[in-house]
Amino acid sequence: MAKCVIGNEIRKLRFLAGEMTQQQLADRTGVTRQTLAAIENGKYYPSLELAFRIAHVFGLPLTEVFSFRLDEDSK
Amino acid sequence: MEQKERQILVSVIGSILILGGYSLYVYHKYIAANPAIINDFKFWGRAFLILIPVGIAAQIVIHIVFAIVNKIATDEDLSTVDDERDKLIELKSIRISHWLFILGFFLAMGSQALGMPPWVMFAALLGSGFIASVISEGAKIYYYRRGH
Numbered sequence: 001m002a003k004c005v006i007g008n009e010i011r012k013l014r015f016l017a018g019e020m021t022q023q024q025l026a027d028r029t030g031v032t033r034q035t036l037a038a039i040e041n042g043k044y045y046p047s048l049e050l051a052f053r054i055a056h057v058f059g060l061p062l063t064e065v066f067s068f069r070l071d072e073d074s075k
Numbered sequence: 076m077e078q079k080e081r082q083i084l085v086s087v088i089g090s091i092l093i094l095g096g097y098s099l100y101v102y103h104k105y106i107a108a109n110p111a112i113i114n115d116f117k118f119w120g121r122a123f124l125i126l127i128p129v130g131i132a133a134q135i136v137i138h139i140v141f142a143i144v145n146k147i148a149t150d151e152d153l154s155t156v157d158d159e160r161d162k163l164i165e166l167k168s169i170r171i172s173h174w175l176f177i178l179g180f181f182l183a184m185g186s187q188a189l190g191m192p193p194w195v196m197f198a199a200l201l202g203s204g205f206i207a208s209v210i211s212e213g214a215k216i217y218y219y220r221r222g223h
Contacts, residue, residue: 031158034077034219038160043222047159 002070009065010040013058029053078154079161080216082141087212089137093130094205113194123201164218172211179203 014020026036029050038044039054046054055065076084101122105112112118142153157165183199 030156032079032154032156032161034079035158035160038222041222044160050159 002072005042005069005071006045007042007067007069008039009067010036010054013060013065017058025054025057028057077219078145078149078151080219081145082153083212083215083219085137085141086134087209089134090130090205090208090212093133094126094201097126097129114192116193119193119197123197164215167218168211168215171214172207175207175210176203179207 010025014022014025022036022040023033026033029036030053031050035044039046039050051062051066055062058065105118145151145153179199179202182203183196186195186199187193
């Protein structure tokens with residue numbers, strides 16, 4: 001099965017939201033800064049609830065914060 | 076190194092020091108004086124029962140000392156938040172620990188099935204518990220660093 005890759009625009013959105021820090025976003029979504037950094041770097045895929053929480057902070061739909069694609073090379 | 080990783084590392088070093096120190100203490104106080112005691116069930120029962128509260132108390136002290144040193148060195152409080160990633164890593168680590176201890180348990184029972192002396196069984200139980208603890212903590216550091 002092809003591997004799914006979930007990308008995100010959190011870094012850019014934080015910048016556009018008045019250079020919000022990782023810690024500020026982490027506090028608003030109820031996770032640690034380390035977890036948020038892992039999500040930003042694609043090292044951890046958040047649960048659906050957390051993904052919605054992050055999108056809610058930026059006031060955007062989920063699909064504008066996270067993207068999904070299938071990596072066909074990893075079949 | 077992130078705070079959680081430092082915390083885990085300190086816990087692992089603490090576990091090694093506690094078991095090492097306790098083993099040395101028990102060896103010099105009881106086994107060196109009377110080597111035959113290692114096959115005494117009562118001796119092992121007491122050794123295990125004392126190790127558990129001593130280990131817990133020592134880990135609490137180590138944790139408090141770490142919190143103080145960490146605050147002085149980095150000026151940050153220890154994180155009390157356990158989010159979904161922490162819980163997932165904890166679960167994965169417990170799974171590793173569980174399987175390692177089960178393996179040790181089978182080795183311990185196998186030693187008795189093969190007619191080995193009782194101390195082999197207790198040593199296997201103690202050793203597998205210790206190895207399971209250290210490796211599962213090491214796995215946590217791996218998961219925190221690699222991501223998953």
